[in-house]
């Protein structure tokens with residue numbers, strides 16, 4: 001109560017007292033803010049009627065922008081308009097309902113407002129003394145994610161910038177817990193490229209990395225893993241951590257988590273699951289079987305800015321036992337002494353590598369509370385169902401060969417060109433993808449499977465419709481006609 005009383009006692013400020021550097025008047029702040037809201041609402045409500053984007057041309061962009069060091073002040077609204085124009089003109093919109101490449105970034109207005117509030121209040125979410133309310137809100141939000149992913153109540157975690165950091169933080173913690181810097185890491189060809197790179201950042205050399213074989217659906221093969229571990233043990237080496245993937249970026253494949261958890265338990269290995277893309281499917285009933293075993297991981301990377309509909313940046317790391325993070329990251333600095341006082345202080349600088357950190361939890365907290373979990377469940381199910389719809393269309397057409405079936409809202413395929421060599425098919429595949437960017441209706445790019453390009457759809461936007469997918473497949477067929485050399489045309 002006392003706190004509320006303190007907050008409501010406000011001393012009216014004279015406008016002229018705000019005539020200081022780097023400060024707008026209250027009226028100007030409101031005006032700028034309302035206009036920014038209008039811009040974002042306009043963006044979100046007209047997005048599907050605009051092209052996904054156009055191929056960027058660096059020279060054109062640089063020529064368009066004023067790069068002079070801004071010595072003189074300008075009107076804030078004019079500056080904002082300039083910024084909006086730059087962003088709108090020169091962005092391929094990852095939040096567009098027909099952005100079907102990479103991992104799309106559909107996000108919500110509520111999440112954007114949360115980011116604005118977190119910045120507006122400039123919340124320091126790194127330590128207890130100055131950010132106790134936000135720390136508890138982060139704790140609560142992490143606990144929601146923990147419960148959704150089936151982790152035990154001993155689990156803990158924190159929000160970070162994205163999946164790359166979440167994986168890195170977890171693997172470093174696993175190694176710190178083992179107390180042995182020479183431990184081996186097991187992954188596959190389908191492990192996200194950022195993980196290999198991160199292993200290098202934390203001093204894990206190539207000689208400590210084992211690439212385990214995969215099955216015909218590109219999932220880690222437990223039998224190959226078992227053999228590899230046996231070979232390493234026989235050579236006197238120390239296996240440390242299996243990095244499984246729940247929803248690979250290429251095909252949406254989920255490694256057999258239960259089998260891997262069994263193997264890890266047998267050999268006392270750390271099971272880390274990269275769920276940056278696919279762990280959101282824990283919200284879905286239809287994917288529950290696929291993700292079976294997720295709750296047995298020792299650590300899990302999530303990426304709220306992917307399939308949890310949060311604006312960039314938001315990643316999240318969960319560990320089965322929160323003390324793992326504390327042991328790995330707890331920091332002592334003489335000037336932080338007071339942050340350890342009070343009842344049960346919660347200092348996020350003890351759980352991860354950042355001291356100063358923003359309040360990323362707020363967007364997830366606000367969107368979960370605003371829309372309710374069921375809206376998230378429906379949105380995730382919608383993407384899974386649309387990828388299956390796309391698969392049906394591709395299978396029904398004799399123009400395409402499905403390379404990997406719809407899994408967690410991702411499907412890959414390539415053109416069928418009677419009489420063409422694989423190299424000729426690959427060239428046409430790439431040409432079709434390049435032309436979607438020129439066309440602008442929908443963005444469909446390629447990935448590689450077994451060293452050959454395939455077209456890939458990743459469908460996670462809750463506003464993508466079945467009609468969008470049908471129109472996109474029709475567009476791909478028109479682009480395929482144009483890209484097909486005359487000798488292979490029908």
Ligand SMILES: Cc1ncc(COP(=O)(O)O)c(C=O)c1O
Pocket residue numbers: 103161162163164165192194245247248249274275276277278303315
């Ligand atoms: C499976 C997977 N892991 C990790 C990452 C890296 O995540 P971020 O880009 O958020 O750092 C990605 C990004 O696409 C991903 O798909």
